[in-house]
Amino acid sequence: MIKDYQTQKDLRDHYDFCIVGAGPAGITLALRLAGNGWRVVLLEGGGREYAAYSQNLYKCPSTGLDVFAEETRLRYLGGTSNHWAGRCRPFEPSDFALSPPVNLPGWPIAFSEMERNLPAAMAILDLPLDSGFKTVNAAFKSDEFEADRFLLSPPTRFAQKYAKELEETEGLDVFINCNCVDLDFDSNTGRITAVVVSDYERQQERVSAKQFILATGAIENARQLLNSKSLAAAGVITEDGLVGRCFMEHLNIALGTFILNEGESREARQFFTKDAFVVEHHSGKGNVTASLVSAVETYGRLAAIKGFFENLACKAGMAHKIEFIAKFNCPGDGELGTMIEQFPNRNSRVSLTQEHDDLGMRMVNVHWELAPEDRETIKSIGLEVAKCFAEEGLGYVKLEEAVYDVSLPLKVVPHAHHMGTTRMASSPEFGVVDENSKVFGTHNLYVAGSSVFATAGASNPTMPLLQLTLRLADYLNHQMGPAAGRYS
Ligand SMILES: Cc1cc2nc3c(=O)[nH]c(=O)nc-3n(C[C@H](O)[C@H](O)[C@H](O)COP(=O)(O)OP(=O)(O)OC[C@H]3O[C@@H](n4cnc5c(N)ncnc54)[C@H](O)[C@@H]3O)c2cc1C
Known part of the structure; x- marks a missing residue:
C-alpha cells in the first residue's frame, strides 16, 4: 500500500x-x-x-x-x-x-x-523479447565501426x-x-x-x-x-x-559537420565502435550519430526569437556571417553527435x-x-569517422578543432547518465x-x-x-x- x-x-x-x-x-x-x-x-x-x-x-x-x-x-x-x-x-x-x-x-x-x-x-x-536489438543503418566496410543496435522502450514510466x-x-x-x-x-x-x-x-x-x-x-x-x-x-x-x-x-559531443555526397541516403546513421578499434586505440567505446538537420534547432526561452533569426539568416545565405553571434546549423547540414564512454x-x-x-x-x-585518455578516445573516434566517410564516398567531414587538438577546451554536454x-x-x-x-x-x-x-x-x-x-x-x-x- x-x-x-x-x-x-x-x-x-x-x-x-x-x-x-x-x-x-x-x-x-x-x-x-x-x-x-x-x-x-x-x-x-x-x-x-x-x-x-x-x-x-x-x-x-x-x-x-x-x-x-x-x-x-x-x-x-x-x-x-x-x-x-x-x-x-x-x-x-x-x-x-x-x-x-x-x-x-x-x-x-x-x-x-x-x-x-x-x-x-x-x-x-x-x-x-523476440525481436533482438535491431541494427540500425549503417556499418562502414572498415574494421573500425559497425552499425549501432538498440531498442526503444515506450518509454516505461x-x-x-x-x-x-x-x-x-x-x-x-x-x-x-x-x-x-x-x-x-x-x-x-x-x-x-x-x-x-x-x-x-x-x-x-x-x-x-x-x-x-x-x-x-x-x-x-x-x-x-x-x-x-x-x-x-x-x-x-x-x-x-x-x-x-x-x-x-x-559524452555528448558535437564532433563536427558533414556534407553528404549526391545520391547517398538522407536517413540518419548510427555507428558503433568495434572491439578491434577499442583494442587498437586503447580507447573507450562510442556511438556516432550522423544526421541531417531537418529544421532550425531552437531551445531555451528565446527559442522563438532565435528560430526567426536563424531562419532569416539561412534563407538570406548569411549563416556564416552571423555564426559568431549564434552558432547553429541550417536545414540540410549534417551533424555528428556522440554517446562516448568516459573512463573511471x-x-x-x-x-x-x-x-x-x-x-x-x-x-x-x-x-x-x-581524463587525457577520454580526450584521446574522442580524438580517435572523430578522426576514424572522418576517414571512413571519405574512404567510403559517403561525404566530407569537418571536425571541430578541439576534437583533434586535445590542448583546446572541448564542449561536452551530458546525456543525463x-x-x-x-x-x-x-x-x-x-x-x-x-x-x-x-x-x-x-x-x-x-x-x-x-x-x-x-x-x-x-x-x-x-x-x-x-x-x-x-x-x-x-x-x-x-x-x-x-x-x-x-x-x-
Ligand atoms: C532526460 C533524460 C533522458 C534519459 N534517457 C535515458 C535513455 O534513453 N536510456 C537510459 O538508459 N537512461 C536514460 N536516462 C537515465 C535514466 O533516467 C536513469 O538511468 C534511471 O532513472 C535511474 O534509475 P534509478 O532508480 O537508479 O534512479 P532514479 O530514477 O533517479 O530514482 C531515484 C529515486 O530516489 C528518490 N530519492 C532520492 N533521494 C532520496 C532520499 N533521501 N530519500 C528517499 N528517496 C530519495 C528519488 O525521489 C527517486 O524517486 C535519462 C535521464 C534523463 C534525465
Whole structure:
C-alpha cells in the first residue's frame, strides 16, 4: 500500500528489507523481494507528482564540466523514469573483458552475470523479447565501426506501470514524502541498524530492518553514504575515500559537420565502435550519430526569437556571417553527435559541501572532468569517422578543432547518465561495493543503480542497472533463506 508519510506515520517496528528510493531500481527490487514473501518497506522522498519542495533537495552545485544535476533528475515516485527517453542498448562481453587504460580495474563480475537477467529487464521495460536489438543503418566496410543496435522502450514510466502492484503487493509498504536523512551504523556488529527518515516538517524517526538498500540514483547514493555520521565515525566511509569518486557520464559531443555526397541516403546513421578499434586505440567505446538537420534547432526561452533569426539568416545565405553571434546549423547540414564512454577517473567526483539542505543533510558538489585518455578516445573516434566517410564516398567531414587538438577546451554536454560513484570492485582499494553490491565494511548495506558501474561502456544505463538489480534481488533472497517469518 502507498501511504503519505507526511500525514500517515504508521511504519512497522521492523522490516526484512528497507529500500530507499522509488525509481526504476528501487521499485524493481521492492516488488521482487516482496513477491518472494519478505516484509519490505520502500521509502520515497518525493510525492506522487513533481513538487518544488522535494525537487529543491536535489539542488547541487557543480564545478568542472556542467552536469545539470538539478535538471537531469526527478525527485518523486518513479524517479527519473518520469522523463527518461527509453533508449536501451545492452552491454557486451567486451565491456566485462577489457580493462580500462587507467589505474582502476574494470568489472569484477563476468558478463554472464548480466546476461542472465536480460530477458527479465527487457520485459520490465516493455521491450519486445523476440525481436533482438535491431541494427540500425549503417556499418562502414572498415574494421573500425559497425552499425549501432538498440531498442526503444515506450518509454516505461515506473510509477504508472507499477501503481497497482505498489498498492496491492502483500508485504510491501510504500511511503512517499519520506526522506532518508541518515544511516545508523553499529560498529560492533558491522550492521546498519536503522535509517533515519524525515517528513517535510523535519519530524524524524528510525526505520529498522535486517537489510538496507540505497537506490536513490548515482549522485544521491554517494551523498547518503557521505552524510552518515556513524559510518564516518566508524571509518567505514571517509570524505576522501572512494565514495563519490569516479563519477562518469556518457559524452555528448558535437564532433563536427558533414556534407553528404549526391545520391547517398538522407536517413540518419548510427555507428558503433568495434572491439578491434577499442583494442587498437586503447580507447573507450562510442556511438556516432550522423544526421541531417531537418529544421532550425531552437531551445531555451528565446527559442522563438532565435528560430526567426536563424531562419532569416539561412534563407538570406548569411549563416556564416552571423555564426559568431549564434552558432547553429541550417536545414540540410549534417551533424555528428556522440554517446562516448568516459573512463573511471578519481578526480571526477561527488563530494560534500558545507551547505545543508532544508532537511539538514549536507549538500554535495559534482565535479565532472575528463581524463587525457577520454580526450584521446574522442580524438580517435572523430578522426576514424572522418576517414571512413571519405574512404567510403559517403561525404566530407569537418571536425571541430578541439576534437583533434586535445590542448583546446572541448564542449561536452551530458546525456543525463550518472554512473560510477559507488563503483563495484573485488577489493575496497578500488571500489565501494563488492561483487554482490554490498558496501565494503558493512554486513547489510547494499547499493542498487548505475552508481555501482565499474565502467560505463557506451550503452544506456537503465536496462543494465535493472539487470544488476534483478541479480541483487536473487542474491538477497538467497542470503535470507526461506521467507519463514512472513508477515509476522
Ligand atoms: C532526460 C533524460 C533522458 C534519459 N534517457 C535515458 C535513455 O534513453 N536510456 C537510459 O538508459 N537512461 C536514460 N536516462 C537515465 C535514466 O533516467 C536513469 O538511468 C534511471 O532513472 C535511474 O534509475 P534509478 O532508480 O537508479 O534512479 P532514479 O530514477 O533517479 O530514482 C531515484 C529515486 O530516489 C528518490 N530519492 C532520492 N533521494 C532520496 C532520499 N533521501 N530519500 C528517499 N528517496 C530519495 C528519488 O525521489 C527517486 O524517486 C535519462 C535521464 C534523463 C534525465
